[in-house]
Amino acid sequence: MAAxxxxxxxIALNVSNAxxxxxxxxFKFKFRLFAARLIDGAKQLAFRKGAAVFIVNEAPSRSSGVRMNENLHITDSQPRDPPLVHVGKHSHGKCLYDFSAHYPVDTVNNVCFEVEDVERSCTALRQLGCDFMVPxxxxxDDCGYVTYSVVKSIVGNVLHTLIDRTKYRGSFLPGFDGVGNDLSVPETDTSCPxxxxxxxxxVCPKNTTHQVMRWYExxxxxxxxxxxxxxxVDEGFVINQEGIGLRLTAMEYWKCSKAGITLPSVDKNEPDCKFVIAESLSEQGRNQVDTFLEQHGAPGIQHIGLYTNNIxxxxxxMADAGVQFFSPPQAYYTQVGKRQEIEEAGHNPQMLAKHGILLDLSREPSSPPASSENRGxxxxxxxxxxxAEDTFFLELIERRGAKGFGExxxxxLWRSVQAHMEKQEGDSQGEESHKTVQTSQY
Known part of the structure; x- marks a missing residue:
């Protein structure tokens, strides 16, 4: 590996209306605004829930002429001494820790990783031909120093900011002002753990998964x-029947894969995150993966899973606050064996059905057979x-001894999303034919 x-x-969102x-x-997803950077030409807002942090960047308009960090964009591959920038409260610099020209739709465009040494990582990445948006x-600021660089990934508009904040003692990042309570104060909302x-x-085009995997490896x-x-091993996890045409392949960047996913511990503040690549198998006809590629205009991030201790x-x-969830047909909860699985896991089928929550027994690779009572x-x-577009959504996930994803x-989930999109398409066609306006579902 190079870095x-x-x-x-x-994770950063690049949107037109922050x-x-x-x-x-x-108000809906119960995140807490804890840091902000509001200056001419840039609005950056940071939200936290547990160890999950989103930065919302308001995208500059086409007419403003503003581009995030455009003055730092380089095209050559020669190493340079990192410029030193002071970002006080009254700094008028552009968007920090990211790079994004105007994108036609709202998008999730940056996954930021901490690294041990930004300059050393970038030197190695340059030698492999990696494209840099920010050197x-x-x-x-008064709390110390942070070094970062922005790398263009192989997946559409997805970027990776590489950051070293070991010499920074502030609560977040230079240039951001704290909002609300100090981060050391525990969150009081226990309803959304x-x-x-x-x-x-x-979401990637067909037959590109192996290329993406090789790049990240x-x-x-x-x-x-x-x-x-x-x-x-070669084909990934394929579902190509009963109207479903999908290939999923997963990868991870941490080194303790045998241990599975673990929650935060004394010697490890945050667990690591898996990356899943979804491809459409077009033989089954147009589907939600194709819809993403069309409406997003390129490969990119379709959804992010939020881990919860109590789904x-x-x-x-979240539903009480206005969040709408995809729901499977009610038959899902009454099919042979499913009700028993749910009850044996200690859950009420009616309670899960209320919000469309799905339960699946795990079938972990290389694990011995187990009864439903002791399987994860x-x-x-x-x-x-x-x-506004049918592109990005969130997922809630709770793991009870399961490390993978249930078939x-x-x-x-595929069928519930597909049914929603087919209904949306039908409604849209109905609007055109009858010249009527119907209320949007969200």
Missing amino acids: RLTRLHH DKVSSDLV PTTVH ITHFDHITY KLFGFQRFFIDSDEN VSTAHA YLLQVFTKPIF GNIRA
Whole structure:
């Protein structure tokens, strides 16, 4: 590997209306605004829930002429001494820790990793032909120094900020002002016990998964992670029947894959995050992966899994706040064996059905057979899209001894999303034919 990643620091959203997205994150998804950078030409807002941190960047308009960090964009591959930038409260610099020209739709465009040494990592990445949007740059304020660089990934508009904040003693990053309570104060909201990002899912064009996997393995040391015990090493996890055409392949960047996902411990502040690549198998006809590629205009991040210790409580609190979830047909909860599985896991089928929560017993690769009483299980539910387009959404996930992703859940989630999009398409066609305006679902 060229760059040694230590942890996922934050995920950035690039949107046209930061106030709208910020309001949803706070009031619907129960995140807390804890830091902000509001200056001419840039609005950056940071939100936290457990170890999960989103930065919302308001995208500059086409007419403003403002581009994030455009003065730092380089095209040559020669190492340079990192420029030193002071970012005080009255600094008029552009958007920090990111790079993004105007994008036609709202998008999740940056996954930021902490690294051991930004300059050394960038030197190694340059030698592998990696494209840099922002060269190594050091910013500082009264609390210390942070060095970062922005790398272009192989997936559409996805960027990776590499950051070293070991010499910074502030609560977040230079240039941001704290908002509300200090980060050392525990969160009081126990109704939504979200602890961290569980996984990030990319949507990519057909037959590009292996190229993406090789890029992340070569540059960042990612390793293959098997989603299900039936997964084919070369083909990935394929569901190509009953109207579903989907290929999923997963990778991870941490070095303790044998231990599975663990929650924060004394010697490890945050667990690491899996990356999943989704491809459409077009033989089954147009589907949600194709819709993403069309409406997003390029490969990119389709959804992010938020880990919760109590998915029932979390989904209930979010639904009360206005979050809409995809729901499978009611028959899912009454099919042969499913009700028994749910009850044996200690859950009420009616309670799960209320918010469309799915439960699947795990079938971990290389694990011995186990009865339903002692096997791990997985609980999942998808929100409906949070942007205007059918592109990005969030997932709630709770793991009880399951490290992968349940096949039954994948099938049910796929069908529920597909049914929603087909209804949306039908409504849109109805509007055109009858010249009527119908109320949007979200």
